[in-house]
Amino acid sequence: MSEFFAMGGYAGYVWSCYGLTLVILAGNLWFSRRELKAQIQRATRRNQTAETP
Amino acid sequence: MWLWFYKLASPPYAYAIAARWRPWLLWSALILMVISAYGGLVLAPPDYQQKDAFRIMYVHVPSATLSLSVYVIMAVAAGIGLIWRIKLAHAVAAACAPIGAWFTVLALATGSIWGRPMWGTWWEWDPRLTSELIQLFLYLGYMALRSSFDDTQRADRAGAILAIVGVVNVPIVKYSVVWWNSLHQGPSISKLGAPSIASPMLWPLLLMMLAFMLYFAAVLCDRVRAEILRRERNASWLASVAAGT
Structure with a gap:
């Protein structure tokens, strides 16, 4: 098991690449989701102000 | 088929489709990522040179491949938007840019x-590396150009022209290792005939590429929906979105 994490002496390089990939993929997903939520809220507010003159 | 495309170009329909497909795409992507990471990190034997x-x-x-193919999708969408004046195509193009930039x-x-x-060395001004860096600047330039317009329609049109012109960089990145004497190694999968990579090493890579595409x-589903909402003003169907359906 420790041999697996050692990656033949390249542990720092290999795991930093996989960690970075995880962070960027997760971040991308999260930012897109947040943007969508914000736009849904904006649309909701616009509708409410349109309904009550 | 054509009728379906025609229907898909309507924002409410595309919005609903994107919302419905998103969980399926995401979960299949995550499952395939776990499988191919296991294949790549555990099952594949160490390389005889690179260990x-x-x-x-x-x-x-996969991220390098996507950095190019997302750009092509963006340019094609922008071209469709420019020629047939389809609003949704411009929304797709705008949605592609940040994702491609991250890849x-x-x-x-x-x-x-x-x-x-x-x-x-961390960096070398080598043809492949330099052209890929230009690829990043193309994405950033596209986004910066878009955000410099207040009017969405003008942003769409100006951005589309930049996206289409910038597509020349895609073959330059792709073939840089063949055309010039690059430090970067040549292609090993797409060689015609047999790929020069052993199958226990190859399948996790192909699966990971599929996972990245999914x-x-x-x-993209989330980004396109956000773009549609940003563009649609005073549309009656927005009420149903706001109601959470």
């Missing part, structure tokens, strides 16, 4: 981390 450092390839190659950053960063032990499609 375990070659495993970086399983995240580097480019990831490709550059993982390549750099791999280059340190293998080439002995992941891209899932994120």
Whole structure:
């Protein structure tokens, strides 16, 4: 098991690449989701102000 | 088929489709990512030259591939929007840019981390690396150009022209290792005939590429929906969105 994490002496390089990939993929997903939520809220507010003159 | 395309171009329909497909795309992407990461990190034997450092390839190659194919999708969508004046196509193009830019950053960063032990340098002004950096600037330039317009229609049109002109960089990145004497290794999968990579090493890579594409499609669903909402003003169907359906 420790041999697996050692990656033949390249542990720092290999795991930093996989960690970075995880962070960027997760971040991308999260930012897109947040943007969508914000736009849904904006649309909701616009509708409410349109309904009550 | 054509009728379906016609229907898909209508924002409410596309919005609903994107919302429905997104979980399926995301979950299949995540499951495939776990399987191919296991295949790449555990099952594949170490490379005889690069030892375990070659495993970086399983995240580097898919992100580099996507950094180019997302750009092509963006340029095609922008072209469709420009020629047939389809609003949704412009929304797709605008939605592609940030995702593609992140893939480019990831490709550059993982390549750099791999280059340190293998080439002995983080960065080299090599044809492949330099053209990929230009690819990142194209994405950033596209986004900056868009945001410099207050009017969405003008942003769409100006952005579309930049996206289409910038597509010349895609073959330059792709064939840079063939055309010039690059430090970067040549293609090993797409060689005509037999790919020069052993199958226990190859299948996790192909599966990871598929997983990245599905992941891209899932994120695109969210981004396109946000773009549609930003563009649609005073449309009655927005009421149903606001109601949460």
